[in-house]
Amino acid sequence: GRRRSVQTIGFAxxxxxxxxxxxxxxxxxxxxSVGGFQAPSLETESLAFAIxxxxxxxxxxxxxxxxxxxxxxxxxxxxxxxxxxxxxxxSLSPAWNEYxxxxxxxLKWSLDRRDWFEIxxxxxxxxxxxxxxxxxxxxxERMVSKFRExxxxxxxxxPLLVAKQSRFEEDMTHKDRIKFHQVFxxxxxxxxxxxxxxxxxxxxxxxxNPYSTxxxxxxxxxxxxxxxxxxxxxGLLVEPMIDPAKxxxxxxxxxxxxxxxxxxxxxxxxxxxxxxxxLPGLDAIEESDEE
Numbered sequence: 001g002r003r004r005s006v007q008t009i010g011f012a013x014x015x016x017x018x019x020x021x022x023x024x025x026x027x028x029x030x031x032x033s034v035g036g037f038q039a040p041s042l043e044t045e046s047l048a049f050a051i052x053x054x055x056x057x058x059x060x061x062x063x064x065x066x067x068x069x070x071x072x073x074x075x076x077x078x079x080x081x082x083x084x085x086x087x088x089x090x091s092l093s094p095a096w097n098e099y100x101x102x103x104x105x106x107l108k109w110s111l112d113r114r115d116w117f118e119i120x121x122x123x124x125x126x127x128x129x130x131x132x133x134x135x136x137x138x139x140x141e142r143m144v145s146k147f148r149e150x151x152x153x154x155x156x157x158x159p160l161l162v163a164k165q166s167r168f169e170e171d172m173t174h175k176d177r178i179k180f181h182q183v184f185x186x187x188x189x190x191x192x193x194x195x196x197x198x199x200x201x202x203x204x205x206x207x208x209n210p211y212s213t214x215x216x217x218x219x220x221x222x223x224x225x226x227x228x229x230x231x232x233x234x235g236l237l238v239e240p241m242i243d244p245a246k247x248x249x250x251x252x253x254x255x256x257x258x259x260x261x262x263x264x265x266x267x268x269x270x271x272x273x274x275x276x277x278x279l280p281g282l283d284a285i286e287e288s289d290e291e
Contacts, residue, residue: 009051075169079143082134088146092154096130104129105225107178107235109185111193116178119222123149123158129224130156131163131236143167147224147238160241163224165234178235181223185237192218 010018092098107116126149137144147163148156164181166172171180195216202208202215219239227233250258 074167076167077143077165077169077172080134081138082132082136084136086136088160089156091156092130092150095134096132096148098128098130098150099226099228100128101126103226103228105227107223107225109182109189109223111186111189114186116223121149121158122161122222125152126150126157127152129226137162138167141167142237146241147236161238162241163236163238165236172234178223178225181235181237185221185223188218188221192220 008018008021010016010021089095101121105118106121108119109115110117128150130148130150132146135143135145142164143166145163145165147161149158149161151157166180195218199215202213203210219242221237221239224236224238225233226236248258
């Protein structure tokens, strides 16, 4: 996962391609780890820069494991990861955990009542849900698994979905693990309200082209509560899966800015839907705070 960093440095003559070292760093990236390869010249300054960059990467790994405002190390959950680019299944297989509808409740957060309320499944006729046993993505606070609704014959129905849980064991010991998602859901719903108000004001400005002017939208989220008899109930924050072919990440919480000098992004964030608004590129925005 993202805690592991595989940094390789090649020292040799100009005819060496360092294919093995390059492959080692690339393989790490396939499973969500940080990978990097450098082939500095044999001059002192070049070697010093290469070693310094590796030290900075190790320091960053230690920092993300430390509680904000303290020095306590958090315990990252032990999970299995899948390589990037694994094809999506069309129906249930041994790679998935299935949960029948009788054990599942879908909840949304009410900004007015400041409480959860139950709603129906995303897809009409779904008889249960399934979550892949491996994770395929990892952020600063959450791990991400593929998630689907299931039909009567075991086929997947409805849109591609993702399920998010905390990265840390400490969050998994709470009596009400759904509460972990409450702040995220509340913030995202409030953000969508503000986005809609902004878009309405924007549309009233004379000369604004509705087809080329960027608009703001946030993904709809809900929590699926899984309650299996004899086991501890748990909650999954579920959102639509983003198509990486249509979206680009402009900046990240660790300081990455598209077009800048920092390392390439690890995750993808959405642009407005190109089917309703084919938009030009947006300027990058600096960001330094965590989610």
